[in-house]
Amino acid sequence: MDDMNLIQAQRHVVVEEIDLENGLGDDDPSFASTPSIIGGPLREPSAEVQDENKQMGMASQLPNDDQEMSRAQTTKRKKKVVKRWREEWADTYKWAYVDVKEGTARIFCSVCKEYGRKHRRNPYGNEGSRNMQMSALEEHNNSLLHKEALRLQTASKDKLVVDKPIYVKAIMSKTAGSIVQAALKRDPHEAEFIQCIQEAVHALERVIAKNSHYVNIMERLLEPERMIVFRVPWVDDRGETHVNRGFRVHFNQALGPCRGGIRFHPTMNLSIAKFLGFEQTLKNALSPYKLGGAAGGSDFDPKGKSDNEIMRFCQSFMNEIFRYFGPDKDLPSEEMGVGIREMGFLFGQYRRLAGHFQGSFTGPRIFWTGSSLRTEATAYGLVFFAQLILAEMNKDIKGLRCVVSGFGKIALHVLEKLVAVGAIPITVSDSKGYLVDEDGFDYMKISFLRDLKSQQRSLRDYSKTYARSKYYDEAKPWNERCDVAFPCGSQNEIDQADAINLVNSGCRILIEGSNMPCTPEAVDILKKANILIAPAMAAGSGGVVAGEIELNHECSVMHWSPEDFESKLQEAMKQTFHRALKAANDFGYQKESPEALLHGSVISAFLAIAQAMTDQGCV
Known part of the structure; x- marks a missing residue:
């Protein structure tokens, strides 16, 4: 009996588990007796196994030499292949996970499960696959059904929504902090709107400290006068119906009728519409031509x-x-995603519904308006503003290296004007990376960039024509050596790491071409490094100036020449610049301070709005 126990113990010791990553699958009968590795019930031993047990019992009755031979044969015969899930596979195939179905461990594909078609040849998205081999995972990873599900996942709008933590800036004043806390409590999920509120309230701390009456004004100002959210059904060329969501926020009309952009972009939501409307309200109040603020899309x-x-x-x-x-x-x-074509269609339908032709739409076509440089106004204003800052430092923009982000209307016109004033623009960027030309862009190269954009070609094609240029994938241009930076992409394109790169690259001035291009953390780093920031509400007010000039009666009966229009634009930008510096100086900010323009612009705009709101009462 002891010999029998010894033989059975040795039998259990010599059974060896072997993981096969290439070999037979679940459908092979040789795996029928293999127990489930994850949560599966134990199965009854097969007849073959029972026969082997009987043979082992009979072996105990044999002489010693025969027993040794029997043990050797059993050892050789008892190697088994055990299939099991290996955790390292999840590192290679992010979509794969294991679950138990009908008492059996199976592999599922999270992408195909949610976005894939229900197909008999795709078990990973249906009932799960029992084939626990790496070769099977690789085969599914390369299958057409899986790739189709990946495309649907990428196109899904739900994947465009990213929950972003709200960065709460340290505000010294308890009164100012209470304003931000009230906004956070009311709209806790509107990250972009809360961010722009924090920046504005932080800039107004000294104003609020001097006059507590402004606390009530600020609380009213932060709530839009009207928010319109509506559905937009439309039919594509294949006859299929789609539904999008439309927004229009009338933020404040204390200074006049609203003016603001229309943005068409997949990320557009109510938070962004409110943030753009608030920024536009301050921008319009700061310009020489007072208007209310709105935004939508x-x-x-x-x-x-x-x-x-x-x-x-x-x-x-x-x-x-x-x-x-x-x-x-x-x-x-017009705003992001809305240009000549879109504004034309919008105005045409408006004229049809309203029953009259009026110049309330800002469009780039000369026959709509009196200005011939409407499209260029915002970009040219950015360069004029940079020249004003440099003039205060007794410097000239000529010969300075400038980095520009973006590849839209504003970015290309910034390049054009920088070349005209003798600066050296060296970069542009898109959503996939950035292009740098060490020799700098000239008019011929800018024309080539316009051709690439009109033909919807990649910026990579530029480097095939110009050998001294290079395109960097998945990167931003802020680590390139520069003197002045012009972010003209979108909000929050410069984060903390980008700000550090800008400091290390030698940048001294940052001109905001897009609304709120820097995160709060980035702004803190830039200010500590004494980099002067020109906020978009001041530097980007060229479009507001052009729009107001177009609405003047004298503009409706004549066409401005480019020279006359530039002259008026320069004068308006100069007024805006000095108005911001004066407001900063009145509240103790020196003009050399990196906060002078940043805070002075908000203070000047807010005081103009606050006076109008006070005069008009609680409405």
Whole structure:
């Protein structure tokens, strides 16, 4: 009996587990007796195993030599292949996970489960696969059904929404802090809106400390006068119906009718509409031509759409919102994703519904307006503002290296004007990376960039033509050596790491071309490094100036020459610059301080709005 126990113990010791990453699958009968590794019930031993047990019992009755031979044969015969899930596979195949179904451990694909088609040849998205081999995972990873599910996942709008933690700036004043806390409590999920509120309240700390009356004004100002959210149904070229969401926020009209952009972009939401509306309110109040502020748009993406599809969408968008537009109500203008084509379709439908032609739309076509440089106004204003800052430092922009982000209308016109004034612009960027030309761009190169954009070609093609240029994937231009930076992409494009790169690259001035391009952490780093920041509400007010010039009666009966228009634009930018510096000086900020323009612009704009709101009472 002891010999029998010894033989059985040795039998259990010599059984060896072997993981096969290449070999037979679950459907092979040789795996039928293998127990489930994860949570599966134990199975009854097969007849073959029972016969082997009997043979082992009989072996105990054999002589010693025969027993040794029997043990050797058993050892050789008892190697088994055990299939099991290996955790390192999840590092290679992010979509793979194991779950138990019908008492058996199976591998599922999270992408195919949510986005894939229900297909008999894709068990990973249906009932799960029992084939626990790496070769099977690789085969699914390269399958057409899996790639189709990945494309659907990328196109899903739900993947564009990213929960971002709200950075709470350290505010010294308890009164100012209470304003931000009230906004956080009311709109806790609107990260972009809360961020711009924090920056504005931080800039107004000294103003609020001098006059507590402004606390009530600020609380009223931070709540928009009107928020319009509506659906926009439209039909594509294949006859399929789509529904997008439209927004228009009339933030404040204390100084006059609203003016603000229309943005078409997949990330557009109410938080961004409110943030843009608030920024536009301050920008319009700071300009020489006082207006109210508004913003809006839709989560519609015009990229890849035909002209007819964009026309149908714009007409559907205008069908709902036209009643809020007009020369004494709301004056819309172009923004990200909205250009000549989109504004034309929007205005055409507005004219059809309103029944009259009026110049309340800001468009780049000369026959709509009196200015011939409407499209260039914002970009040219940025360069003029940089020249004003440098003039205060007794410096000239000529010969300075400038980095520019973005590849849209503003960025390309900034390049154009920088070349005109003798600066050396060296970069542009898109959503996939950035292009640097060490020799700097000239008019011929800028023309080539325009061709690339109009043909919807990649910036990589530029480096194939110009040998001294290079395109960097998944990177930003802020580590390039420069004197002046012009972020003209989108909000929060410069984060903490980018700010450190800017400091190390030698940048001394940052001109905001887009609204709120820096995160709060980035602003703190730039200020500590004494980099002068020109906020978009001041530096980017060229578009506001151009829009107001267009609405003047004298402009409606004549066309401005480029020289006359530039002269008026320069004068308006100069007034804005000095107004911001004066407000900063009145509240104790020296003009050399990196906070002078940043805080002075907000203070000047707020005081103008606050006076109007006080005069008009609680409305």
